[in-house]
Amino acid sequence: MDHGETEFLLKLEQLSIGYEEPLISNISLTMYPGEVVSIIGASGIGKTTLLRTVAGLVAPLEGRVNLNVKKRGGLGYIPQKLGLVHHASVSHNVGLGARAGTSFREGPMTWVGRRNERVEIAIEQMGLTEKRNEPVRRLSGGQQKRVATARTLAQRPQILLADEFLSELDEDNIQIVVESVIDYVKESGAAMILVEHNTERAIQLSNRIFRLVEGELVEQFFQGGEEE
Amino acid sequence: MHEISHLQLQKNKTQMMTLFVSIGITMIFAMVAMGFGSSKNLDFLTSMKILLGIQESTGLQSDILWNLRFPRILMALVGGAALAMAGAMMQGCLGNPLVSPLTLGVASGAALGAALAIVLGLTLVSIPELAIVANAFLFSLIVVFIIIKLGSMRSVSKESYILIGIAITFIAGAIVSTLQYFATDAQLSQLAHWSFGSLSRPNLTNVLWISVVVLTLFPSGLKSAWDLNALSIGGDDFAISTGVNPVKTRKSILVLSAFLTSVVIAFTGLIGFVGLAAPHMSRLVIGNDYRKLIPCSAVFGAFLTLFADTLGRTLFAPIVIPVGVMLSIIGGPFFMYLLLNKRGA
Ligand SMILES: Nc1ncnc2c1ncn2[C@@H]1O[C@H](COP(=O)(O)OP(=O)(O)OP(=O)(O)O)[C@@H](O)[C@H]1O
Ligand SMILES: [Mg+2]
Numbered sequence: 247m248d249h250g251e252t253e254f255l256l257k258l259e260q261l262s263i264g265y266e267e268p269l270i271s272n273i274s275l276t277m278y279p280g281e282v283v284s285i286i287g288a289s290g291i292g293k294t295t296l297l298r299t300v301a302g303l304v305a306p307l308e309g310r311v312n313l314n315v316k317k318r319g320g321l322g323y324i325p326q327k328l329g330l331v332h333h334a335s336v337s338h339n340v341g342l343g344a345r346a347g348t349s350f351r352e353g354p355m356t357w358v359g360r361r362n363e364r365v366e367i368a369i370e371q372m373g374l375t376e377k378r379n380e381p382v383r384r385l386s387g388g389q390q391k392r393v394a395t396a397r398t399l400a401q402r403p404q405i406l407l408a409d410e411f412l413s414e415l416d417e418d419n420i421q422i423v424v425e426s427v428i429d430y431v432k433e434s435g436a437a438m439i440l441v442e443h444n445t446e447r448a449i450q451l452s453n454r455i456f457r458l459v460e461g462e463l464v465e466q467f468f469q470g471g472e473e474e
Numbered sequence: 475m476h477e478i479s480h481l482q483l484q485k486n487k488t489q490m491m492t493l494f495v496s497i498g499i500t501m502i503f504a505m506v507a508m509g510f511g512s513s514k515n516l517d518f519l520t521s522m523k524i525l526l527g528i529q530e531s532t533g534l535q536s537d538i539l540w541n542l543r544f545p546r547i548l549m550a551l552v553g554g555a556a557l558a559m560a561g562a563m564m565q566g567c568l569g570n571p572l573v574s575p576l577t578l579g580v581a582s583g584a585a586l587g588a589a590l591a592i593v594l595g596l597t598l599v600s601i602p603e604l605a606i607v608a609n610a611f612l613f614s615l616i617v618v619f620i621i622i623k624l625g626s627m628r629s630v631s632k633e634s635y636i637l638i639g640i641a642i643t644f645i646a647g648a649i650v651s652t653l654q655y656f657a658t659d660a661q662l663s664q665l666a667h668w669s670f671g672s673l674s675r676p677n678l679t680n681v682l683w684i685s686v687v688v689l690t691l692f693p694s695g696l697k698s699a700w701d702l703n704a705l706s707i708g709g710d711d712f713a714i715s716t717g718v719n720p721v722k723t724r725k726s727i728l729v730l731s732a733f734l735t736s737v738v739i740a741f742t743g744l745i746g747f748v749g750l751a752a753p754h755m756s757r758l759v760i761g762n763d764y765r766k767l768i769p770c771s772a773v774f775g776a777f778l779t780l781f782a783d784t785l786g787r788t789l790f791a792p793i794v795i796p797v798g799v800m801l802s803i804i805g806g807p808f809f810m811y812l813l814l815n816k817r818g819a
Binding site: 298301303322328342345346347 | 700704707708710711712714715716717718719720721
């Protein structure tokens with residue numbers, strides 16, 4: 247793809263990731279607005295570690311992560327372990343994302359109004375309207391995944407990292423969630439990195455696919471669902 | 475959240491009441507404290523009458539009230555509030571209950587600055603009255619800056635800040651000891667005197683300036699409450715999943731609390747205990763929600779410091795016990811009592 251003058255949103259430069267020993271080395275990746283990249287690979291290979299490094303939770307062993315986000319809450323992260331407040335309601339949890347994604351500078355009234363609006367939209371998109379006042383601990387695994395997704399959508403991030411956010415969902419729900427999230431990315435010009443264990447789904451969702459294998463990040467090319 | 479909302483509301487109400495009552499008590503106590511002093515020209519009752527506008531004051535009396543007692547009391551309130559607030563923020567963003575505003579090398583930086591000014595005459599500002607203050611302030615900020623730079627270089631964990639803080643504290647301490655070794659007796663006593671925290675040093679103008687700075691920073695402290703909640707509820711991974719960048723947040727909160735601390739201790743010398751104890755007392759009373767914890771710590775810190783200082787200057791009057799010493803003497807046992815009581819419950 248030729249991106250000409252467009253500014254990148256995310257640039258990984260010769261990145262080496264891991265906790266003490268490197269898991270994956272020499273990762274280079276540049277992403278532009280509207281792009282979706284999938285990461286696939288075996289369990290324990292370092293997919294979550296890659297997302298956590300991009301998010302700044304783990305320091306890179308070598309190289310650097312360059313994020314071009316300026317606004318508050320510009321980085322959205324749907325973690326594999328969801329990190330929800332279990333005793334609090336769905337709307338409270340989603341509100342945390344909306345809070346981070348809005349700024350007082352927008353003016354106090356718009357601030358509160360916009361927040362509530364964002365929360366309602368995200369809850370509706372994720373099909374959680376009936377559950378909005380339920381404490382999260384009473385929700386099923388799939389419903390909790392959708393709460394975490396709604397929270398990040400309400401944040402309106404410029405870069406979205408999602409770690410297996412479709413697992414535990416049934417086919418119908420997957421379609422609903424995928425549509426909202428991908429629509430959001432395309433419309434707002436965000437960039438999304440998606441960790442996905444289902445290769446077919448990765449092909450369906452993303453512009454580019456990378457596989458983590460033997461300590462490297464390798465781009466995969468598919469044609470009609472088959473590996474070339 | 476909703477099924478427990480009624481109980482929650484009730485609890486919120488009690489907590490807000492506690493906060494307002496504490497503010498009230500502190501203000502009344504501040505007025506009472508204006509009446510204490512060793513001057514023969516102004517006893518307690520006369521002071522109260524003057525303050526309440528029942529009696530006219532002589533020039534000397536108003537001088538004592540407004541130029542001696544008032545700055546000291548305001549300094550206790552503002553300094554105590556600032557240190558306690560800084561302590562609460564540091565504990566929250568480093569996720570460590572043992573952290574106080576002086577842990578991160580702010581104090582050793584200030585001591586180093588003061589020692590350089592006193593012993594070597596090495597000062598960054600050429601106004602003589604402000605030389606030590608400016609040195610203490612700037613060096614404590616320099617030290618914090620170094621700690622934050624080093625702490626975020628290799629690893630992003632909060633432990634690295636604490637460890638590097640400890641290392642730098644030792645280094646700065648060694649330099650101060652070396653300077654003491656070469657200092658004259660007069661310089662040594664000046665340095666020792668500096669390191670006992672005292673509220674009598676800053677004059678009215680100083681105190682008013684400090685108050686302006688602290689009040690200006692207070693809203694930023696409150697604004698950081700949500701981010702601190704996110705950081706303290708579930709650590710870095712939870713924070714980022716709610717859109718709060720833990721690394722950036724931690725840095726900016728560290729800078730803010732270091733700034734609050736340096737502004738105060740540059741003028742008063744080392745006052746440490748209130749920054750550790752007041753946030754903990756507040757936690758016991760009002761819980762761990764930083765939106766309440768920060769203002770509550772500020773109020774408790776103000777009260778505690780004023781109480782300690784008032785006791786320190788009346789107990790053995792005319793001998794004045796420095797507030798830093800007093801705080802540890804009365805605050806320590808009280809703090810222990812609260813902690814042990816909580817365990818029992
Ligand atoms: N906090 C940690 N400290 C040290 N090692 C870790 C830590 N977290 C994960 N690891 C190790 O790093 C390796 C990669 O883990 P990671 O979670 O990135 O795998 P993954 O590709 O996401 O796997 P899965 O598909 O099962 O989620 C594993 O061997 C794991 O044991
Ligand atoms: Mg994983």
